[in-house]
Amino acid sequence: MCLFIPIMKDSKLIIKDLVFDGVPVRVYWPKTSPAGNRRGIIYLHGGAGVFGSIRTSEMICRSIAHQTESVVMCAEFRLAPEHPYPVPVLDCLTAVIYFMKNAKEYGVDASHIAIAGESIGGTFTAAICQELVTREDLPRVRAQVLIYPFLQGMDFNLPSYQQNHSIPPLFRKRAVSLGLTYLTGKTMNVDGVLKGAHVPPDLREKYQKWINADNIPEEFKARGYVPVEPAPFSEELYEQVKRGTETMFAPLLAEDDIIRQLPETFILTCEYDGCRDDGLLYKKRLEDNGVPVTWYHVQDGFHGIMAFAGWGPLEFPSTQKCLQSVIQFLKDL
Helix, strand or coil: CCCCCCCCCCCCEEEEEEEECCEEEEEEEECCCCCCCEEEEEEECCCCCCCCCHHHHHHHHHHHHHHHCCEEEEECCCCCCCCCCCHHHHHHHHHHHHHHHCHHHHCEEEEEEEEEEECHHHHHHHHHHHHHCCCCCCCCCCEEEEECCCCCCCCCCCHHHHHCCCCCCCCHHHHHHHHHHHHHCCCCCCHHHHCCCCCCHHHHHHHCCCCCHHHCCHHHHCCCCCCCCCCCCCHHHHHHHHHHHCCCCCHHHCCHHHHCCCCEEEEEEEEECCCHHHHHHHHHHHHHCCCCEEEEEEEEEECCHHHHCCCHHHCCCCHHHHHHHHHHHHHCC
């Protein structure tokens, strides 16, 4: 992983590579904003915790900084398999805490810091916001932005996983394979996890109220959904992946007393994305617990569509729609 990537100049931004408590970050300051009272936005890139870098979200961070006139910070977290879970998310947490504690030094109003993330960056965003609700030594996060996040590893037979199992780039088998590499640092056979053999019956019963196709609106089952009975439980498989039930890995499993303390939330889901139902299930949990949610569903979208922002002719028709929906939410905070 390249930690410090050469910076392309931008006439409207000051861009610096810094280190926040041992974590490399890139910070973008708009030249036009008033000093000392800017909104702060932390952006966490995608890549399944296995690939990606600051460069992955360079154009997104620039667009957000330009259009919201905010200071944007992007963290360069370590990656699996060399640094499996929880290292990547803890790197992000470290950078977030440093930024929040030192916001004034970077011209940011500490009470107006939002955390945003794409794909596994959305996972990290959700996990970090949950972690911070109990921190009385830090300002409260203003909002969280979850862009097609992965939020649970219990059930890979939800409608969205069934419907989109062969939709690129996140084929169902590939999604689970990458998730297991991030979780364990090893290459594993995914068949047992796909069939649900990794979940003990007592945990399946406990989380049934939250991770259940019954909680998915009927219109999202129109492209076909067949309930699947999980395979017989495998103790051996569970031992290999049991940390996947930790909320830092799977934020959808957090208890209600944590969920109800979360900040205002924006969730973006895409129709042609295995992770779609994770977002829908989290939306329901947040709303059930009184958290204000803005939801944007991209009918022709797929996992990773926003990462094409700034690629010119390679952008998809809905790439800018996704980015602009995020930017509008942030501007309105």
